[in-house]
Structure formats: structure tokens, C-alpha cells
Amino acid sequence: MTDRRGLPDAALRGTFNPDRLRQARYLAEKTKRELAQGTGVSPAAVGQWEAGIAAPRPDYMQRLADLLDVPVDFFLAGRRYVRLDVGDAHFRSLRSTPAALRAKAIACTEQVWELTHYLEQRVQLPLVDLPGFSGGEVHPGDYAGDPSGAARALRRHWQLDGPIPHLVNVMERHGLIVTYLPFSQAETKKIDAFSTSHLPRPIVVLTPDRSMDVYRHRFTAAHELGHLLLHNNIAPGDPLQEKEADRFAAELLTPSRLIVPELPKRLDLHQLERLGRSWGVSVESLIYRSHEVGTISEPTYRRAFQRLNQLRNLGLFPAESVNAYPGEIPSLLSKAFDVAAREGLTLTDLAAALKIRKTRLQTLLGRNDDRPQLRLVVD
Incomplete structure (x- = not known):
């Protein structure tokens, strides 16, 4: 035939x-x-x-x-390809994420890996420095089931002391791929964020709705880092794993031995806001933290959120976009391309090698041009 x-x-x-x-x-x-x-x-x-x-x-x-x-x-065949399954990634909102959207997210991650692999043939990227990680597998070791202990161990391993001012860039400096894919707002409400350790390099995918609030964006990145470190046997959407990732994120961003002495003895939202700016976390996070470590009672905890919501409705305590914090915007892949470009690689060459449109490549590199397009109309 x-x-x-x-x-x-x-x-x-x-x-x-x-x-x-x-x-x-x-x-x-x-x-x-x-x-x-x-x-x-x-x-x-x-x-x-x-x-x-x-x-x-x-x-x-x-x-x-x-x-x-x-x-x-x-x-056409002939290019390096890696296939991920939905069960290979942590989806925080698995039950509310339609199957087609999960499949799209996984396909995006496959392309991010392929771009990373191609660039890594030309540019020496930072080695993956994540305790327990080896070639697409994570071995939690002594910290399985102990998210706070794992966060403290990672702080020691990465030599982090005090607030972490540029969390995303810190993750990239230790060889993790963090990417920011522009799903639509309706999609990101269902996807939230996701990550996988089932690749030669761990990948964390952050989404636009988180970027509208830099503190939420940072906590989400820390949450996914917790999954990468703790959960090799992925149970997407599992409540226990999600709680453990939250506890990891809280301890990583606000270690109890350092934050507890700074928490106000009596709840003061404005004082918490100033403290949050120092540590790069939200007022909500510090309210949770205060309740978690026992500095405020359950009734005070509930009243604090009610009061905060009232003040937010009045325009106080507004969210800040991640765009004002370059250290929280993924840049490793874009910088790797810049290095390769100095050796002659062009966007056209790279798109041709990956067999994708140049516009798609710019999206994967985090180089979307959001400027309005000028259109000339001839009468």
C-alpha cells in the first residue's frame, strides 16, 4: 500500500x-x-x-x-521526546480541573522540558541541587512525613538565613526549571499551579492569576517545591499531600524559630503587614502562622480574617503584582537563550529545531510581547 x-x-x-x-x-x-x-x-x-x-x-x-x-x-520523528502522564504531576486543584485542561498542562510541560533539553546542549545550566532528587526520582529520606523538618533541612542545604527575597530565582540557581505559562484566567482558576519531579530536571509551572499577588505567587512556588522534595509517589489532589506542601511552604518562607519572636503579642494587622513585607509573605499567611504557633486564639484568628476582609473591601491591604519583583519572575530559560544567542543561535533557528511556531517559542521562553499591536488601515 x-x-x-x-x-x-x-x-x-x-x-x-x-x-x-x-x-x-x-x-x-x-x-x-x-x-x-x-x-x-x-x-x-x-x-x-x-x-x-x-x-x-x-x-x-x-x-x-x-x-x-x-x-x-x-x-515528524527524530527529535528527543519525553512523555508525561497526568499522574506524574502535582495538581493542587485536580478534582476541579477538567481532563482536557490537565492534558494541555502536561503537554505544555513536555514542551518546556524539550526546550530546556535543547538549550542544555549549548549552555551549561546550573546542576540540579535538590536533596533526594536523582534523574527523575525523589527520595525524601529522613524527612518523609515531616514537611517542616524538610523545609529546615533545605534552608541549611541552600544556606538560606532569614527572609528569602527572590525565591523563584533561588530555585532556578539550584537547577530547577520554573516557568510561567499564560493560560487564560478561566483556565488558571481550574489549574492553579503544578509541578513534576518525573523528568531529568524538576519543573514548576506557575500561572497568571497567582502573579497578580506576589505573596500568593511566592507561597505557591514554595508549595510546589515542597511537593518536589516530599512526594515522589504522587497522589494528585490528595488532601494530606496538599497540607504537607502548605506546611513546608510556611516553614520555608517563615521559619518558626525566626518568625515567632517577631509576631506581635496582640494581633495588629498593620504590624503584620509590615512584617509580611520584610519576609515576603501575605498578612493572611502571618495570621495562619500566628494561629499555628499559638500566639493567637481560635476566636481571635477568626475575627482577624473577618476584619481583614472588611478592610480589603475598603481598598486597604491591596495585592501587589509580581511584575514589580523581578527576582520572582522565572528567567533561567530566557537567560540561557541569551547566552546561546551570543554564540549565534537565533529565535528562528531554535523554533525550526523544535518544529514550533516562533510565537509559541516566545511563550515558552517567557517572552510574550504584551504591547498593543499597531494596525494600519488603508481606506
Whole structure:
């Protein structure tokens, strides 16, 4: 059997990578039925393409590329590829995250890894320095089930003393990939944030709604770091793992031996706000911390949140965007590209190597151009 160019069907299958079709479909949030309708074949045929049982003819590949907004050669074999499953990532809001959106998030993470892998062939990135991590596996060791102890151990290992002013950059300096992918606001409410340690480099994906509040953004990053350090056996959405990651984040950002002496003896929201600015955490976080360490009672704890919500409704204690804090914006991949660019690598070259659109590459590098576009209209 041959295709329209006279190529044997078996030879065409050898050049077509079915995983790339699956990845592109997930990124575009398309169903097999939608692809079938767009290409003029049956859903069963699309299923066979993704299963590797058959390969689409060249004319079908062009239609698929148009539908999924990728170059035709995106589907070709020959590039390094890693496949993640949904169970390989920590999703904080698993139950409220639709399956299609989880699949899209995983496909994005696969592309982030592929970009990282390509850049790492040209630029020496920081070695992964995460206790217990080795080649896609985490071994919590003595700190399994002890998130506060794990946070203290990591502080010692990374030689952190006092407040951590640039948490995201600290994570990047120790070889973790932190990325910021612009899902839509509706999507990020369902995705929240996620991470995986099932790759040669751990990856943490932060999302835009967290960036509207730098303190929430930092706590989320610390929470995902807790998952990477503590939870190799992922149980996405598991309440116990989520609580442990929260306890890790609180101890990492505000170690009890240092923060307890600074907490006010009587609850004072304005004093907590000043203290929060020093430590890079929210007033809410310090209220939780005060209750956790026993400096305020349960009734005081509840009244504090009621009062804070009232003041927030009056415009007090406003959230601050992460854009004012460059140390909290992921930059490792962008800086790695800059180094490679000095050796001659261009965005066009890199996009061609990865077989993706240049606009998609800029997104993965964190270089989206948010400026309004000037359009000239000719009468």
C-alpha cells in the first residue's frame, strides 16, 4: 500500500511520530472527533494515527497542521521526546480541573522540558541541587512525613538565613526549571499551579492569576517545591499531600524559630503587614502562622480574617503584582537563550529545531510581547 507520493505506508509510519499528534491536539484542546471533522476522516482513523497503527497521508498532515497551528514537520520523528502522564504531576486543584485542561498542562510541560533539553546542549545550566532528587526520582529520606523538618533541612542545604527575597530565582540557581505559562484566567482558576519531579530536571509551572499577588505567587512556588522534595509517589489532589506542601511552604518562607519572636503579642494587622513585607509573605499567611504557633486564639484568628476582609473591601491591604519583583519572575530559560544567542543561535533557528511556531517559542521562553499591536488601515 502506498500514499499519494508513492511512499510505502510502512515508510510513512516510520517518519510520523504519533505522540506529536497527541501533544499538539492536547495543546489545542481538540477532541479526536473535532480533528476527524476538520480533516474529513473518521474518529477511528484519528485514533489509529495517535496509536501509531497507521500514519496520515501528507495531505491529511497538512490539514492537521492547519487545525492545530503547528508546522507540518512538527509531526515528524527524530527529535528527543519525553512523555508525561497526568499522574506524574502535582495538581493542587485536580478534582476541579477538567481532563482536557490537565492534558494541555502536561503537554505544555513536555514542551518546556524539550526546550530546556535543547538549550542544555549549548549552555551549561546550573546542576540540579535538590536533596533526594536523582534523574527523575525523589527520595525524601529522613524527612518523609515531616514537611517542616524538610523545609529546615533545605534552608541549611541552600544556606538560606532569614527572609528569602527572590525565591523563584533561588530555585532556578539550584537547577530547577520554573516557568510561567499564560493560560487564560478561566483556565488558571481550574489549574492553579503544578509541578513534576518525573523528568531529568524538576519543573514548576506557575500561572497568571497567582502573579497578580506576589505573596500568593511566592507561597505557591514554595508549595510546589515542597511537593518536589516530599512526594515522589504522587497522589494528585490528595488532601494530606496538599497540607504537607502548605506546611513546608510556611516553614520555608517563615521559619518558626525566626518568625515567632517577631509576631506581635496582640494581633495588629498593620504590624503584620509590615512584617509580611520584610519576609515576603501575605498578612493572611502571618495570621495562619500566628494561629499555628499559638500566639493567637481560635476566636481571635477568626475575627482577624473577618476584619481583614472588611478592610480589603475598603481598598486597604491591596495585592501587589509580581511584575514589580523581578527576582520572582522565572528567567533561567530566557537567560540561557541569551547566552546561546551570543554564540549565534537565533529565535528562528531554535523554533525550526523544535518544529514550533516562533510565537509559541516566545511563550515558552517567557517572552510574550504584551504591547498593543499597531494596525494600519488603508481606506
